Amino acid sequence: MPVPDFRGGFIYFEGGNNVYTGNQLREMFLKFFESKGHRILPSASLIPKDDPTLLLTVAGMVPFKPYFMRKVEPPFPRATTSQKCVRTPDLEVVGKTARHHTFFEMLGNFSFGDYFKSDAIPWAWEFVTEVLKLPVEQLWITVHPEDEEAKALWIEKTSVSPDRIAYDPENLWAAGPVGPCGYCSEIYVDLGESRGCGKLDCAIGCDCDRFLEIWNLVFMQYNRDESGMLTPLPKQNIDTGMGLERIASVMQGAASNFDTDLFLPIINKVSELSGVPYHSNDKSDVAMKVVADHTRAVSFMLSDGIRPGSEGRGYVLRRILRRAIRYARLLGIDKPFLEQIFVIIQRDYSHHYPELKENENFILNHLRLEEKNFQATLEQGTLILQEKVKSLQEAGVTALSGADAFSLYETYGFPVELTEEMLLEQDMSVDMEGFNLAAEEHRRLAKEQSQQMRAVQESAAISEKAKALGTTPFRGYQELTIKTKIEALFQAGEEVKDAAEGDEVLVFLAESPFYAESGGQTSDRGMIRTQRAEAKLTEVKKGVTGTLYHHFIVTQGVLNLGDEVEALVDEKARQATARHHSATHLLQSALRTVLGEHVQQAGSFVTPERLRFDFTHFSSLTPMELTRVEDLLNEAVLANLPVAVVEMSLDAAKADGATALFGEKYGDTVRVVSMGDFSKELCGGTHIHASGDIGLVKIVSEGGIGAGLRRIEAVAGVEALNTMRSFNDQLLEIAQLLKAQPADLSKRIQGMLAQIKDLEKEVQQLNAKVAKSEVESLLQQVKEVEGVPVLATKVSAQDMDALRNTADLLKDKMKSGVLVLGAASEGKVNWVTVVTPTGLSGLHAGQIIKEVAKITGGGGGGRPDMAQAGGKDPAKLGEALDQVPAILKSFLSSKG
Numbered sequence: 048m049p050v051p052d053f054r055g056g057f058i059y060f061e062g063g064n065n066v067y068t069g070n071q072l073r074e075m076f077l078k079f080f081e082s083k084g085h086r087i088l089p090s091a092s093l094i095p096k097d098d099p100t101l102l103l104t105v106a107g108m109v110p111f112k113p114y115f116m117r118k119v120e121p122p123f124p125r126a127t128t129s130q131k132c133v134r135t136p137d138l139e140v141v142g143k144t145a146r147h148h149t150f151f152e153m154l155g156n157f158s159f160g161d162y163f164k165s166d167a168i169p170w171a172w173e174f175v176t177e178v179l180k181l182p183v184e185q186l187w188i189t190v191h192p193e194d195e196e197a198k199a200l201w202i203e204k205t206s207v208s209p210d211r212i213a214y215d216p217e218n219l220w221a222a223g224p225v226g227p228c229g230y231c232s233e234i235y236v237d238l239g240e241s242r243g244c245g246k247l248d249c250a251i252g253c254d255c256d257r258f259l260e261i262w263n264l265v266f267m268q269y270n271r272d273e274s275g276m277l278t279p280l281p282k283q284n285i286d287t288g289m290g291l292e293r294i295a296s297v298m299q300g301a302a303s304n305f306d307t308d309l310f311l312p313i314i315n316k317v318s319e320l321s322g323v324p325y326h327s328n329d330k331s332d333v334a335m336k337v338v339a340d341h342t343r344a345v346s347f348m349l350s351d352g353i354r355p356g357s358e359g360r361g362y363v364l365r366r367i368l369r370r371a372i373r374y375a376r377l378l379g380i381d382k383p384f385l386e387q388i389f390v391i392i393q394r395d396y397s398h399h400y401p402e403l404k405e406n407e408n409f410i411l412n413h414l415r416l417e418e419k420n421f422q423a424t425l426e427q428g429t430l431i432l433q434e435k436v437k438s439l440q441e442a443g444v445t446a447l448s449g450a451d452a453f454s455l456y457e458t459y460g461f462p463v464e465l466t467e468e469m470l471l472e473q474d475m476s477v478d479m480e481g482f483n484l485a486a487e488e489h490r491r492l493a494k495e496q497s498q499q500m501r502a503v504q505e506s507a508a509i510s511e512k513a514k515a516l517g518t519t520p521f522r523g524y525q526e527l528t529i530k531t532k533i534e535a536l537f538q539a540g541e542e543v544k545d546a547a548e549g550d551e552v553l554v555f556l557a558e559s560p561f562y563a564e565s566g567g568q569t570s571d572r573g574m575i576r577t578q579r580a581e582a583k584l585t586e587v588k589k590g591v592t593g594t595l596y597h598h599f600i601v602t603q604g605v606l607n608l609g610d611e612v613e614a615l616v617d618e619k620a621r622q623a624t625a626r627h628h629s630a631t632h633l634l635q636s637a638l639r640t641v642l643g644e645h646v647q648q649a650g651s652f653v654t655p656e657r658l659r660f661d662f663t664h665f666s667s668l669t670p671m672e673l674t675r676v677e678d679l680l681n682e683a684v685l686a687n688l689p690v691a692v693v694e695m696s697l698d699a700a701k702a703d704g705a706t707a708l709f710g711e712k713y714g715d716t717v718r719v720v721s722m723g724d725f726s727k728e729l730c731g732g733t734h735i736h737a738s739g740d741i742g743l744v745k746i747v748s749e750g751g752i753g754a755g756l757r758r759i760e761a762v763a764g765v766e767a768l769n770t771m772r773s774f775n776d777q778l779l780e781i782a783q784l785l786k787a788q789p790a791d792l793s794k795r796i797q798g799m800l801a802q803i804k805d806l807e808k809e810v811q812q813l814n815a816k817v818a819k820s821e822v823e824s825l826l827q828q829v830k831e832v833e834g835v836p837v838l839a840t841k842v843s844a845q846d847m848d849a850l851r852n853t854a855d856l857l858k859d860k861m862k863s864g865v866l867v868l869g870a871a872s873e874g875k876v877n878w879v880t881v882v883t884p885t886g887l888s889g890l891h892a893g894q895i896i897k898e899v900a901k902i903t904g905g906g907g908g909g910r911p912d913m914a915q916a917g918g919k920d921p922a923k924l925g926e927a928l929d930q931v932p933a934i935l936k937s938f939l940s941s942k943g
């Protein structure tokens with residue numbers, strides 16, 4: 048790694064060059080808080096778990112929201128993390144400022160109802176001034192104007208001087224429009240006048256780079272609801288966040304976050320690939336920073352299993368990735384490069400984020416594919432821009448409209464900078480004001496849409512109850528019918544005491560045999576009953592508290608709170624689902640054997656009727672591959688492999704070679720389902736006892752569902768039999784219709800196709816004969832106009848092609864003269880005129896047709912020997928034909 052040039056940095060360390068690296072700083076932070084009784088946890092995924100209000104993890108506190116809101120009892124009182132985060136509202140300024148990123152690491156310490164302000168404040172100060180040894184005289188603090196308590200604590204518990212504490216009315220922090228929030232207090236570093244904007248009023252709070260916020264301490268004590276109302280949380284909490292990149296820039300005396308050891312190796316690689324030295328000019332520096340930042344974000348997002356797509360977080364990922372490619376283009380990189388940068392990111396970050404190694408195949412597959420596809424899009428966009436430029440030049444316009452530039456940006460992902468650059472080469476420009484207006488309007492619409500998408504919150508009464516009950520014991524792995532009890536009944540969010548026939552109710556049971564939809568396996572079907580009442584299960588879901596949410600519709604009698612009930616799983620449906628689920632595991636193994644180890648599950652859906660399995664693979668399966676997969680599957684079925692289910696720790700399961708999906712947490716206990724040596728997967732679903740129970744598996748479809756993604760649908764057991772039977776029935780029906788034996792069908796159909804071909808030929812010949820005889824009779828109508836033979840007549844021709852054919856035949860027969868043929872079709876008139884030989888008596892077909900077509904409300908023209916035209920008024924066709932002699936006469940006399 049090249050050694051960063053830290054000359055000019057403002058902080059000097061004992062021992063001269065001994066600058067802390069980003070890795071050291073991360074470690075120092077976590078260890079410091081471990082020494083204060085915090086548990087060090089690994090970063091959670093960038094995909095927020097069970098949180099419909101957020102697309103991505105935007106702060107260190109996101110994974111802990113259920114603890115702050117006490118939806119779940121926190122398993123420990125304090126934690127500290129370095130959390131992977133992605134924020135995109137500042138996308139456009141990334142690379143232009145010293146401190147913005149899309150992906151960043153946030154260091155944080157958290158208290159779940161344990162310590163509060165009076166500990167959080169002095170600990171933060173201790174870390175900053177005693178561990179990092181930042182000079183006290185360069186530090187500033189902000190507090191909310193209504194948080195005098197925080198101000199007093201800073202004065203009482205730290206060595207900060209009171210005149211260094213400023214009020215900031217914006218010091219109220221929340222992770223989203225609804226959820227936990229609280230006043231906050233920030234620590235700033237004064238980087239010195241040389242980094243400032245130079246304005247007289249430049250002070251703490253100024254937007255320039257002089258005062259850098261390094262740490263935000265949030266005193267989480269309220270919950271904000273949809274109407275914006277704040278209610279106190281059950282307990283007071285602490286959530287702090289310090290951007291690792293920022294603190295590294297301060298500690299390394301770097302000019303920006305990008306000039307730290309966290310970024311320089313990536314930037315150097317970009318520089319190497321483009322041949323443009325870093326710090327050669329401002330513009331290329333911005334592009335390099337964007338490429339470095341975005342490639343890092345994309346690598347981390349992929350490593351958490353986010354797949355590029357056209358909506359949600361997949362869209363965010365694709366957008367960032369495309370931006371990286373576009374900015375690389377500005378630097379002259381027009382070949383695939385993402386992989387080479389990823390290698391550096393993986394080298395420098397995977398010791399702390401092992402998912403960058405574990406999911407390497409997935410990451411590389413998507414990087415390559417997206418890059419390839421986007422290059423093609425860019426080329427297409429370039430062509431469109433070139434066309435546009437040409438037509439503007441022809442029209443003498445020198446600026447591309449803002450709307451056009453924006454549509455290139457939206458549709459082809461063309462950065463406006465690139466558009467500007469390409470136009471500049473032609474001495475043209477872009478209407479940037481128009482572009483900004485169009486972009487603004489687009490943002491407004493997008494915001495409106497996202498507000499409409501605001502997640503529906505479950506009622507407080509339901510969450511309270513779920514929390515009080517906690518995890519519902521699931522008995523359905525062993526038993527399909529159990530006796531249990533109704534612990535709570537809800538209707539439309541309200542707790543009720545009973546529910547009568549026709550009511551739809553949410554029920555919490557003391558124990559449950561019903562499988563809740565998860566891992567792609569659909570909910571069980573079934574019912575509950577008492578002696579006088581029955582209710583049909585419509586859905587079961589598992590909440591964050593582990594409580595099973597059963598949705599029933601009462602079909603008979605009245606259900607009461609506290610009723611002892613018999614809960615019955617629909618055995619047939621459960622067994623059919625289990626067959627499809629086990630078959631899905633076999634399918635995954637078979638696909639890996641036939642196609643290769645790159646095959647990864649991308650989604651699955653298993654019901655009693657069928658299975659759907661989505662996986663990564665980059666081309667469609669050949670018929671031979673499909674047959675091979677189907678054969679392997681059925682061989683495994685016939686081998687009657689025993690199905691074994693074992694519970695173990697995730698680490699042990701991985702070490703044992705089980706196929707895991709994204710999102711499982713370390714330290715969790717997992718179920719490993721294996722079928723002989725053929726398949727071993729982590730899975731919470733329900734399975735058959737031995738693979739022979741599946742009976743038969745039949746693949747019914749295979750197709751693409753997105754870039755690099757395929758889907759297979761298959762049926763198993765009774766459904767496979769039904770499917771084969773229905774294929775057979777169709778075959779028999781066709782055989783009957785064709786009066787043939789099924790085995791002779793193909794020969795019979797080939798014969799029929801040949802017969803159809805012969806018949807078509809015959810029809811064509813007959814048509815030609817008819818046309819010929821029509822021509823003969825038309826020729827009888829030729830009249831002379833001043834010595835020139837003229838045929839002006841109406842013919843039947845369904846379109847212009849047919850009309851021209853008739854004209855050709857007539858022309859050949861007539862040898863010399865003028866043809867004016869009109870045909871009415873679909874409320875319009877078609878005209879063809881021929882003058883043969885060319886120039887006969889000075890006549891011009893184009894001029895004649897112009898006059899004739901005019902009478903039927905049309906126009907046209909053409910060559911002297913042949914012309915065609917249209918008209919709108921078929922009723923005038925006869926009149927126009929009658930006028931032909933007069934029209935010809937006028938031309939003849941003018942020539943004569």
Ligand code: SER
Pocket residue numbers: 105106107108155220263264265286287288289
């Ligand atoms: N949640 C706060 C922030 O992101 C502190 O961690 O700034």
